[in-house]
Amino acid sequence: MAESQNSGAFVEFERVQKSYDGETLVVKDLNLSLPKGEFLTMLGPSGSGKTTCLMMLAGFETATHGDIRLDGVSINNIPPHKRGIGMVFQNYALFPHMTVAENLSFPLEVRRMGKAEREAKVKRALDMVQMGAFGGRRPSQLSGGQQQRIALARALVFEAELVLMDEPLGALDKQLREHMQFEIKRIADNLGITVVYVTHDQTEALTMSDRVAVFNDGRIQQLAPPDKLYEEPENSFVAQFIGENNTLEGVVKEIKGGTALVQLDGGGLIDCKPVNVTEAGQRTRVSIRPERVEYNKDRMRPGAHTLKAEVMEFIYMGDIFRTRLKVAGNEDFVIKTRNAPDQVRLQPGTQIEIGWLPEDCRALDAV
Amino acid sequence: MTEATTQPGRVLAADGTPLKRSLARALRMQKIRALMLVAPLLIFVLVTFIAPIADMLFRSIENQVVKDTIPRTVEALDSWDPHSTELPPEAVFAALQADLVEAVDQKTHTRLGSRLNYEYSGAASLLRKTGRGVEKMKAPYQEAFLKVDKDWGDLELWRTLYIYSPAYTNGYFLNAVDLKKGIDGPEARPENEQIYILLFKRTMFMSLVITFSCIMLGYPVAWILANIRARTANLLMILVLLPFWTSLLVRTSAWKVMLQQEGVINETLVWLGLVADNDRLILINNQFGTIVAMTHILLPFMILPMYSVMKTIPPSYLRAAKSLGATNWTAFWRVYFPQSVPGIGAGSILVFILAIGYYITPEIVGGTDGTFISNRIAYHISKSLNWGLGAALGAILLGAVLLLYYVYDKIVGIDNVKLGG
Known part of the structure; x- marks a missing residue:
């Protein structure tokens, strides 16, 4: 029955719960299914349950409740070494x-593969990560990036x-990390494997994944x-967690024709797209991306x-300008503008007026 | 100036002095301070540890007493052929009389007696007896000596004197390996006098058994300690360390209570009907007793190094092995165990070296066939007062340990031994 219901799903979590101490749930009612060949990233702050999910899938933790299926077969009672799932660990191991x-x-020896076949496969795998010349070295003789490739x-x-x-x-420096992101993505695409990737780095999640x-x-x-995920966050947490984000708190005044009018706590009325609000009088947290804020009257x-906004600080960052404003009592309202020849560099103390398209401003749940 | 500082081989500091010299000067203060900090301990160790050991090692070859007590006799005896079947000439006896008169005056002839007694039993009483009337002896001295005791006519006695007249001798070492210093070099001792080789072998064998038992018992404990929650691990660690805080004598005596024929184990077995009342197991005063008690006593020395090594093996290795398809056993044997070997090595060295020189426990629970070489050394040091032989046995033991350490270094590598971190 499960198979007919979920045809096409390669990995499937169904109503999975996990508790370590019998008092609190680390994973609460997880439902997730991904098709073959997908690159899925589990993103979240530490303690959010993402690593626990990965460990349950690998077989190092058992689900307290629910079913985990791999290719339609429940793997709850299959020990890790029989699952045939490859794993790359945080410190490479x-x-x-x-x-x-x-x-x-x-892994080939424990599968009782012949010597010649083993050597061929090892060579192919090393060549794939461009480490063909390093077969005889010990892991301790390799740099972090090289160890990563071997893992x-x-x-x-x-x-x-x-x-x-x-x-x-996680253990690599920024430049190497960015390089490896593309490398991993390329190899995964070439081989057509399904990847479940855990990270707390949102840039990594955004650049590599099919879904997050x-x-x-x-x-x-x-x-x-x-x-x-970036443009249409469904709640305040996602809006805050992914990318930079400005928030303003207020109360919904009315919802009409797909637009919500919000009365801000710090004064002022704005038009928003209602996402988590349904009726007037609800409290809401409004979210706007810094690069979607406009202060040039001609373009509004x-x-x-x-x-109304007051410029607090102007930071030159090379490719962009980052300007901090005081808007409706919020002093951490940031806008980002592209460094173009005709772009105005706002001086601190200047009073300006800002606006945005209503669909870029999302009225989310109040926390 | 800049050119000079970049010249290879002779780099100069800013003031023109060679950089090496100014670096040495800068470091000298640091070195002096470091030396001052360790000085108290260094002096303490030198005085109480290094010096006594050196002194004991020296005693294993030292043989001054013969030459110092009867110098003229030694000189006169030099011309005597120890292979001859005749007693030494009159001149030797005359020299001996003169030497002994002096020795009796200084009361040193008994010392000579006890020294010779180690090699020729009866020499102590012979010299005491001779010493009483030696002053009144008249020529011919050979006859006079023979009149005091006919042992003076024994060729063996004179040969012993001849062999042990040099100031340094390897006689103690030969005795320590069941040989005897004869006139033509080392001779085998009669079968019924051989004891030390057997004792050395037994010490080695039992230490190995103890070390092996400690590995078998300690490894799982260390593994548990390294892989459970920190709170529980600390609690268990206290249990492991508890024996350290109990007196060694108390622990050994406790084993006596446990193992003796009327002891806890035998009583329990009899009560359970597994052993007949008149046929109780002999668990103590033999090798078994020594092995059981010493394994228990030395176990912490095995567990602690193994634990500290295992603590540094991340659990992700086992997980990685399993994710790669290894069963629990393969993951343990191929991945975990090889990484824990340095801990086993460190623990084994520690336990083996401690065991090989153990004294108190074998003394109390060892009986006759469960005693170690150290018990024999203690016997020579405190009972028979043959310090030279005791020192020779000790030196051999020390040499054996150093040799084992060297072999271990060659095979496993001392760098691989980790006691922590």
């Missing part, structure tokens, strides 16, 4: 007493269809492709509501 080649050969090769060498990655780039599941408090707050829609 390369075996220090074995050479790189022995590390890669290990990846080891998770892929036995041709797992599902690979789990637990913050694999934002975790908080043991629940998936939103599951969506990166662009949708006529008749739209505007707010």
Whole structure:
């Protein structure tokens, strides 16, 4: 019955709950299904339950309740070594007493593969991550980035269809991390494997994933492709967690024709897109992306509501200008503008008027 | 100036002095301060540890007493052929008389007696007896000596004197390995006098058994300690350390209570009907008793190094191995165990070296066939007062430990031994 219901789903969590102490739930009612070949990222702050989910999928933790299925088969009672899931660990977990080649050969040896076949596969895997010349080295003789590649090769060498990655780039410096993001994505796409990737770095999540599941408090707050996640956050947490975001608090005055009119606590009226509000009188938290705020009167829609703002600080960042404003009592209201020849550099103390398209301003739940 | 500072081999500091010298000067104060900080301990160790050991090692070859007590006799005896079947000539006896008169005056002849007694039993009483009338002896001295005791006519006695007249001797070491210093070099001792080789072998064998038992018992405990919650681990650690805070004698005596024929174990077995009342197990005053008690006493020395090594092995290694398809056993054996070997090595060295020199426990629970070489050393130091032989046995023991340490370094590498971190 399960199969007919969920045809096409490769990995599936159904009503999964997890508790360590029998008092609090770390994972609350998780439902998630992903098709073959998808790159899914679990994103969230620490303690949000994302790593626990990954460990349940790998088999190192047992679900307190619910069902986890792999290719239609429930894997709740299958021990980790029989699941055939590749995994890349946070600190790589390369075996220090074995050479790189022995590390890669290990999963093949425990599968009782012949020597010639093993060597061929190890070589292919090393070449794939451009580490062909390093087979004889010990992990301790490699740099962090190289160890990362070997860990990846080891998770892929036995041709797992599902690979789990637990913050694999956390220990690398920024430049290397960005390079490895593309590398991992490229290899995953080439091999057509399904990847479940855990991170707390939202840039990583946005650049690599087909879909991102934002975790908080043991629940998936939103599951969506990166662009949708960024532009159309479904609640305040997602709006805050993904990218930079300005928030203003207020009360809904009326909802009419797909637009909500919000009376801000700090004074002023604005037009918003109602997302989590349904009727007048509800408290709401309004969210606007810094790059969607407009202060050039010529570009604003006529008749739209505007707010008065005072420039507090102007920061030159090269490709963009970042200007901090005081808007409706909020001193941390940030706008970002592209560094173009005709762009105005706002001086602190200047009084301006700001506005935006109503659909860019989302009225979300009040926390 | 800048050119000079970049010259290879002779780099100069800003003031023109060679950089090496100014660095040495800068570091000298640091070195002096470091030395001052360790000085009290260093002096303490030198005085109370290094010096006595050196002194004891020296005693294992030192043999001044013969030469110092009867110098003229030693000189006269030099021309005597120890292979001959005749007694030394009259001149030797005359020299001996003169030497002994002096020795009796200074009361040193008994010391010579006890020294010779180690090699020729009866020498102590012979010299005491001779010393009483030696002053009144008249020539011919050979006859006079033979009249005091006919043992003076024993060729063996004279050969012993001849062999042990040099100031330094390897006689103690030969005795320590069941040989005897003869006139033509080392000779085998009669079978019924051989004891030390057996004791050395037994000490080695039992220490190995104890070390192995400690590994088998300690490894799982160390593993549990390293892999459970910190709170529980600390509690268990106290249980492991508890024996350290109990007197060694108390612990050993407790084993006596447990293991003796009327003891807890035997009583329980009899009560359960597993052992007949008149056929109780002999668990103590033999090798078994020593092994049980010493394994218990030395166990913490095995567990602690193993624990501290295991603590540094992240659990993610085992998880990684399992995710790669290894069963629990393969993951343990291929991934975890090789990484815990340095801990086993450190623990084994510690336990083995402690065991090989153990004294109190074998003394109390060892009986006759469960005693170690150290018990024999203690016997020579405090009962038979043959310090030279005791020192030689000790030196051999020390040499064996150092050799084992060296071999271990070659095979496992001392760098791999970790006691912590």
